[in-house]
Amino acid sequence: MSIDPRYKGIIYMLLAALGFSLMGGAAKLLKGTFxxxxxxxxxxxxxxxxxxxxxxxxxxxxxxGKFHLLIFRGMMGTTxxxxxxxxxxxxxxxxxxxxxxxxxxxxxxxxxxLFREYHGRVxxxxxxxxxxxxxxxxxxxxxxxxxxxxxxxxxxxxxxxxYITVNRLAGYYDTRIIVLAFIGTGxxxxxxxxxxxxxxxxxxxxxxxxxxxxxxxxQWFYVLWxxxxxxxxxxxxxxxxxxxxxxxxxxxGYANIVFSVFxxxxxxxDFPDWMSLTGILCIITSGVIISLVKKSRS
Numbered sequence: 001m002s003i004d005p006r007y008k009g010i011i012y013m014l015l016a017a018l019g020f021s022l023m024g025g026a027a028k029l030l031k032g033t034f035x036x037x038x039x040x041x042x043x044x045x046x047x048x049x050x051x052x053x054x055x056x057x058x059x060x061x062x063x064x065g066k067f068h069l070l071i072f073r074g075m076m077g078t079t080x081x082x083x084x085x086x087x088x089x090x091x092x093x094x095x096x097x098x099x100x101x102x103x104x105x106x107x108x109x110x111x112x113x114l115f116r117e118y119h120g121r122v123x124x125x126x127x128x129x130x131x132x133x134x135x136x137x138x139x140x141x142x143x144x145x146x147x148x149x150x151x152x153x154x155x156x157x158x159x160x161x162x163y164i165t166v167n168r169l170a171g172y173y174d175t176r177i178i179v180l181a182f183i184g185t186g187x188x189x190x191x192x193x194x195x196x197x198x199x200x201x202x203x204x205x206x207x208x209x210x211x212x213x214x215x216x217x218x219q220w221f222y223v224l225w226x227x228x229x230x231x232x233x234x235x236x237x238x239x240x241x242x243x244x245x246x247x248x249x250x251x252x253g254y255a256n257i258v259f260s261v262f263x264x265x266x267x268x269x270d271f272p273d274w275m276s277l278t279g280i281l282c283i284i285t286s287g288v289i290i291s292l293v294k295k296s297r298s
Contacts, residue, residue: 012240013252019233021259024097025267026226027088030219035206036086037190038213039226043081044186046227047234051180060174069165073178074185076162081186083155086207090148097260098135099152101253106160114164122289130254130286136279163241170242178238179231254286 027039034042080100087096162182169178190210196202197209204211215223240252257279 009240010252012236014255016233016235016237016240017253017256018259019229019231019236021097021256021263022229023226023233024088024093024260025263026222026229027085028093028267029222030226031089033219034213034215035210036082036089037193037205037207037210039085039089040078040081040186041190041194041210042215042223043085043227043230044183046224047179047183047231048187050228050231051176051183054176060177062173062177064172066169066172069169070173070178070181071185073162073165073169074181076158076165077182078185078189080155080158080162082207083151083158087148087152087155089206091152093264094257094260096152096155097256099149100155100159101256102131102153102156103159103163103253106157107163110160110164126286126289129282129289133254133257133279133282133286136275136282163237166238166241175235175238175242178242179234182234183231 023043030039080103084096084100087099091099166178193208194210194212197204197211202209237253
């Protein structure tokens with residue numbers, strides 16, 4: 001069944017939001033046994049193996065010519081993943097996802113400043129409504145150390161830059177190659193930090209200078225869950241930003257919060273209170289408004 005071109009970006013982004021929410025749940029289950037840097041490595045290693053198998057079955061076809069943007073996309077995506085997983089391990093899952101989804105606001109700002117993309121006041125209000133919905137669902141916790149919040153904002157900023165770059169790469173590279181630029185960087189960077197730590201006797205930490213650690217027992221299942229869910233989300237977020245302008249599909253990413261509510265409940269979180277339910281309604285309304293605007297313009 002073919003997808004209506006008018007709604008491709010929306011559908012792809014909903015699938016991406018589901019994948020990233022599942023990834024966050026897996027990361028929470030691995031808390032206490034793996035640090036952020038180790039999760040970055042294993043998350044990307046699983047995805048890399050799947051991509052290699054896919055390339056063997058169907059080689060990519062590329063127009064090429066934007067290699068520098070591929071490198072930039074890989075670095076920004078890896079930085080965003082480091083900071084997101086760091087926040088997931090040290091903040092409530094909802095707060096971490098809230099910070100990451102501020103990328104929609106930064107996308108709107110960067111898209112306007114760099115490319116003069118503007119989609120009217122209705123879409124702008126829908127983005128603001130979605131952001132307000134996030135705040136209602138997950139009241140940001142101000143009692144945590146300041147550097148957790150800095151990491152969260154950095155996650156949103158670098159995610160925005162990565163997603164905008166994806167939109168500029170569409171049409172030049174196979175979707176899997178764009179994903180590979182991110183995943184390959186996400187495997188290489190932790191390995192470089194790990195080797196540097198061993199060579200120069202740098203004390204291990206949970207973020208950069210990690211030590212090698214194999215999963216054991218049920219951890220293998222959680223690691224596979226982490227990597228496959230992230231690859232699923234990454235594939236469809238790349239398709240989403242390639243199918244439509246960054247400023248339009250970014251607001252649909254707020255669905256991540258809705259999915260996270262129910263995944264959190266499955267992992268033992270309490271049922272959302274009335275304020276959180278109001279936030280969910282705001283997010284759904286935001287998505288409906290954007291869908292109607294896209295339909296009317298088409």
